[in-house]
Amino acid sequence: MTINSILLVSLLLVAIWTVMTIRLIRSIVGLALTSALLSVIMYRLDAPLAAVFELSVCAGLISVIFITTVSFTQRVSRERLLARRKERLKKLFYLPFIIIVAAFFLAHYLKLPPLDLGAVTKNPEARVLLWNLRHLDLLGQVIVLLAGVFGVVVLFKEDRS
Amino acid sequence: MLNNAVYKSCLFFTGGAAEKQAGTTDLEKLGGLRLSMPVTFFCYLIAAAAISGVPPFNGFFSKELIYGAALERGRVFYAAALIGSFFTAISFLKLGHAAFFGKPRRERGTIKEAPAAMLAPMLVLALACIFLGVFNQPVVAALIQPVLGAGSQTHHAFAMHADPMLIVITVVVLIAAFIHHYVAAKITGAGIKAAEHIHHAPVLSLIYQWAEKKYFDPYEMGMRAMGRFAFVLWRIDRSIDWLYESFIAGITVEASRLVQKIHAGYYIIYVVWSLIGAFLVMVFALK
Amino acid sequence: MISSFILVPFFLLVMLNLPFAFLRGRIAFWLTGAVLLRQVALTIIHPWFFWSTFLESVGKFFAFNLSLDALSLLMLFTIGVVALVSLIVAQSTITTQKRRFNFVNLLLIAVIGMNTAVLTTDIFSLYVFIELTAVAVFVLMALEQNQFAVEGTFKYLALSMLASVFILASIAFFMLVTGDISFAGIHDAFSVEANDMVLRLATALFLCGVLIKCGLIPFHGWVPDAYSEAPAAVSVLVAGIVTKIAGVYALLRLFSSVFVLNDSFRNVIMSIGIVSIVVAAFAALRQGNIKRMLSYSSISQIGYIALAIGCGTPLAFLGAVVHFFNHAIFKSLLFVNAASLEKKFGSTDTRIITGLGGQLPVTSFTSLVGMLSTAGLPPLSGFWSKFIIIFALFSSGRYAYGSIALLASAMTLAYFLFLERSVFFIKSEMISEEGSGIPFGIKFSEILLAAIVVAVGAGFPFILNVALLHVKELLR
Numbered sequence: 052m053t054i055n056s057i058l059l060v061s062l063l064l065v066a067i068w069t070v071m072t073i074r075l076i077r078s079i080v081g082l083a084l085t086s087a088l089l090s091v092i093m094y095r096l097d098a099p100l101a102a103v104f105e106l107s108v109c110a111g112l113i114s115v116i117f118i119t120t121v122s123f124t125q126r127v128s129r130e131r132l133l134a135r136r137k138e139r140l141k142k143l144f145y146l147p148f149i150i151i152v153a154a155f156f157l158a159h160y161l162k163l164p165p166l167d168l169g170a171v172t173k174n175p176e177a178r179v180l181l182w183n184l185r186h187l188d189l190l191g192q193v194i195v196l197l198a199g200v201f202g203v204v205v206l207f208k209e210d211r212s
Numbered sequence: 213m214l215n216n217a218v219y220k221s222c223l224f225f226t227g228g229a230a231e232k233q234a235g236t237t238d239l240e241k242l243g244g245l246r247l248s249m250p251v252t253f254f255c256y257l258i259a260a261a262a263i264s265g266v267p268p269f270n271g272f273f274s275k276e277l278i279y280g281a282a283l284e285r286g287r288v289f290y291a292a293a294l295i296g297s298f299f300t301a302i303s304f305l306k307l308g309h310a311a312f313f314g315k316p317r318r319e320r321g322t323i324k325e326a327p328a329a330m331l332a333p334m335l336v337l338a339l340a341c342i343f344l345g346v347f348n349q350p351v352v353a354a355l356i357q358p359v360l361g362a363g364s365q366t367h368h369a370f371a372m373h374a375d376p377m378l379i380v381i382t383v384v385v386l387i388a389a390f391i392h393h394y395v396a397a398k399i400t401g402a403g404i405k406a407a408e409h410i411h412h413a414p415v416l417s418l419i420y421q422w423a424e425k426k427y428f429d430p431y432e433m434g435m436r437a438m439g440r441f442a443f444v445l446w447r448i449d450r451s452i453d454w455l456y457e458s459f460i461a462g463i464t465v466e467a468s469r470l471v472q473k474i475h476a477g478y479y480i481i482y483v484v485w486s487l488i489g490a491f492l493v494m495v496f497a498l499k
Numbered sequence: 500m501i502s503s504f505i506l507v508p509f510f511l512l513v514m515l516n517l518p519f520a521f522l523r524g525r526i527a528f529w530l531t532g533a534v535l536l537r538q539v540a541l542t543i544i545h546p547w548f549f550w551s552t553f554l555e556s557v558g559k560f561f562a563f564n565l566s567l568d569a570l571s572l573l574m575l576f577t578i579g580v581v582a583l584v585s586l587i588v589a590q591s592t593i594t595t596q597k598r599r600f601n602f603v604n605l606l607l608i609a610v611i612g613m614n615t616a617v618l619t620t621d622i623f624s625l626y627v628f629i630e631l632t633a634v635a636v637f638v639l640m641a642l643e644q645n646q647f648a649v650e651g652t653f654k655y656l657a658l659s660m661l662a663s664v665f666i667l668a669s670i671a672f673f674m675l676v677t678g679d680i681s682f683a684g685i686h687d688a689f690s691v692e693a694n695d696m697v698l699r700l701a702t703a704l705f706l707c708g709v710l711i712k713c714g715l716i717p718f719h720g721w722v723p724d725a726y727s728e729a730p731a732a733v734s735v736l737v738a739g740i741v742t743k744i745a746g747v748y749a750l751l752r753l754f755s756s757v758f759v760l761n762d763s764f765r766n767v768i769m770s771i772g773i774v775s776i777v778v779a780a781f782a783a784l785r786q787g788n789i790k791r792m793l794s795y796s797s798i799s800q801i802g803y804i805a806l807a808i809g810c811g812t813p814l815a816f817l818g819a820v821v822h823f824f825n826h827a828i829f830k831s832l833l834f835v836n837a838a839s840l841e842k843k844f845g846s847t848d849t850r851i852i853t854g855l856g857g858q859l860p861v862t863s864f865t866s867l868v869g870m871l872s873t874a875g876l877p878p879l880s881g882f883w884s885k886f887i888i889i890f891a892l893f894s895s896g897r898y899a900y901g902s903i904a905l906l907a908s909a910m911t912l913a914y915f916l917f918l919e920r921s922v923f924f925i926k927s928e929m930i931s932e933e934g935s936g937i938p939f940g941i942k943f944s945e946i947l948l949a950a951i952v953v954a955v956g957a958g959f960p961f962i963l964n965v966a967l968l969h970v971k972e973l974l975r
Contacts (some may be wrong), residue, residue: 142480143480146480146483146484149487150487153487153491157491157494157495160495161494161498161696161700185623186563187563187564187565187615187619187621187624187627188623188624188627190505190509191612191615191624191627191628191631192627194509194608194611194612194631195627195630195631195634197608198605198608198631198634198635198638199634201601201604201605201608201638202605202634202635202637202638205601205605205638205642206638206641206642206644438913442781442784445781446781449778449781449782479653479654479657479658479720479721481720482654482657482658482719482720482721483657483658483661483720485717485718485720486658486661486707486711486717486718486720487661488717489707489710489716489717489718489771490665490707490718493703493706493707493710493767493771494700494703494704494707496763496766496767497699497702497703497706497763497764497767498696498699498700498703498763499763
């Protein structure tokens with residue numbers, strides 16, 4: 052098995068663990084780990100720029116925001132958490148099978164031609180990309196982050212009065 | 213059509229005014245309104261006369277035109293038109309007698325005339341009946357003729373046809389209707405019963421029963437059909453929901469109980485719907 | 500200066516969040532109101548204000564590639580009006596000042612997102628700013644933090660994430676085929692090889708994502724809960740403009756002039772449209788809660804827009820755009836009515852609230868205007884858009900779709916009349932506990948929106964020639 056396959060499978064496993072674990076803090080760690088694995092995969096696919104951003108934003112910044120959010124929440128009893136997980140499992144476990152079967156069906160049915168990666172491998176420099184081509188999106192992303200933080204503060208911070 | 217709009221609306225206004233003031237449209241309970249609601253009565257008289265085709269109101273002129281055309285087509289149509297006219301006259305005589313004449317069922321003092329806002333349109337339409345009747349020629353020339361075009365065949369027929377025989381027959385029919393009503397009212401003792409015998413006529417009674425059951429009313433029939441149709445669809449919709457929920461519950465026994473306990477589970481159904489929808493879109497759009 | 504639509508609200512947002520206490524009060528409301536009013540005014544009066552010279556120099560620094568065409572202008576106008584109404588309603592219905600301030604901030608973020616989304620010419624930017632609006636709306640919906648609101652938010656969140664997956668996958672595929680993912684670039688890719696499987700797959704994926712955002716059947720699961728559980732002012736915003744810009748605008752822009760659709764695509768879009776119209780109409784009939792009923796009615800009306808877009812002729816596109824605008828106005832109006840009912844009686848359950856016509860004259864009259872417009876009665880605005888859509892369907896030969904759409908219109912009238920009668924016109928046994936009237940703000944917004952509905956309906960030929968026909972040039 053190639054390293055890519057190992058990485059993908061472990062990505063999947065870590066993601067499942069993130070969803071199924073009962074402690075929120077562990078989920079956040081799992082999310083960061085998923086992002087880290089994803090950034091490694093990106094690096095191996097010849098996209099170092101994306102890998103750097105993935106790592107810094109998702110595994111770094113987002114985890115900080117998540118941990119701040121969780122610090123505003125209260126603990127839930129262990130029995131309830133276990134009950135929640137059990138019921139989540141029962142509801143969700145058939146879903147991946149359906150998706151995989153449907154994806155196979157579609158792949159056969161659609162007969163996708165082999166993909167030509169020529170158009171995208173000509174990567175401009177990071178500076179050019181961010182500041183000349185995509186500066187509107189940059190503004191958007193900044194506002195999204197602000198909005199997210201704002202949302203956390205609005206929804207989770209308790210009124211001190 | 214124009215005339216029908218005018219006098220029919222006027223009649224409905226008078227009926228509405230009577231209903232508003234007396235609180236009911238049941239002819240059994242109404243009576244003697246001509247004294248307490250004189251304006252309404254006046255307008256009713258005019259409109260009822262117009263619809264029956266009494267000269268010189270507008271209904272007379274349009275009916276004469278139709279009689280003339282019907283006779284051109286064939287005697288059967290003419291006879292049918294006359295019979296219709298006869299019954300129209302009888303029914304409006306009955307209505308007027310029952311509602312406006314006779315002993316008032318309530319004390320006269322408690323029923324007042326309708327408010328001015330309701331009287332105004334009634335009066336306008338009644339006056340229009342008179343106006344369109346007396347001045348029917350210019351109206352027809354100005355409004356109707358341009359619509360029908362300069363068709364040479366219709367051109368000459370817009371003049372009042374010179375055959376006095378038809379007018380005589382019409383007047384005879386009207387007098388016959390009046391006599392019928394008068395006699396029947398005398399026999400049965402009240403205006404409202406003047407047309408009772410029709411209810412017992414051989415074919416007509418069956419039609420009356422069906423009409424009472426509203427078989428002829430497309431709205432009623434449509435509503436009943438719609439009600440059943442909507443019920444069927446509601447059933448289908450509920451059964452689709454049931455299908456999904458029992459599919460999930462079919463995997464384990466306890467899941468259904470837990471689904472009911474905790475709200476958040478429901479969104480899975482929507483996600484499943486979306487995924488199925490996405491699958492169908494891909495299949496059908498990419499053919 | 501086009502960027503001013505983005506930069507002015509952003510500047511206000513930054514300013515409002517400076518740590519000065521006096522900014523937390525009414526001034527936030529007035530400044531935001533002024534910004535939105537400016538937006539509405541600018542879209543009507545084209546020569547830019549003198550402020551624009553100052554912003555020119557700022558604009559050189561932020562040289563965004565935005566484009567303003569007839570469609571964007573109409574969208575900006577709609578965004579301005581609905582956001583303004585939502586702001587006024589919020590001022591009247593949200594209780595604590597802190598929450599009002601939060602609402603204003605989030606509203607500004609949402610407006611920034613929507614404005615940029617309609618101005619951008621790049622599909623990825625479109626996605627980013629739609630997501631920005633969605634983030635602001637998630638927080639807005641959960642603002643009152645009761646269990647139902649959070650549940651509605653969560654459902655919207657879950658399905659929105661699914662939509663993001665589809666849209667991002669689609670953008671990735673487009674990126675794969677052509678390195679340039681602006682609208683022009685994608686359109687060129689289609690003109691090179693329209694039947695390329697990857698392009699069609701990307702279009703289909705994007706369609707799935709956008710349909711979830713629109714809330715059409717079978718992707719509609721989040722709509723009833725989200726619309727009905729959100730606080731009153733947020734319902735107005737979401738139903739009136741956010742769903743539209745997030746989903747329907749993308750449909751309008753991309754599926755008419757950027758993507759090239761073949762017949763099977765068109766059939767799929769039209770089928771989804773017609774199914775949404777009919778099923779949502781039937782679902783609305785049985786609802787006991789006003790807001791849920793209005794949300795199903797929204798799904799139904801957006802189905803009309805999808806139907807028209809699927810049809811593809813210029814007339815149908817015009818009908819879709821007009822219906823977009825009309826629906827934004829009259830649906831917001833109906834939700835403001837629901838807000839006033841909620842304010843007066845504390846509930847939107849029709850089994851409880853009956854016979855209010857006498858106590859709420861403005862609300863009942865304007866709700867009549869809104870509902871008749873939804874049903875498509877002349878001479879209100881809804882009639883014109885429905886007429887154009889159905890006429891376009893018939894004239895392009897799609898008689899089955901046209902007849903079903905026509906019949907569903909009768910259905911719309913039925914459930915609305917039923918609601919009107921039971922809520923407003925039956926003899927009332929209900930007396931409200933509070934003797935207070937409806938706040939002036941709510942009355943004002945109701946009257947404003949109703950006036951727009953009537954004015955657009957009555958003056959439609961004029962508006963058509965002045966504002967709307969230019970939209971047809973968008974179709975290539």
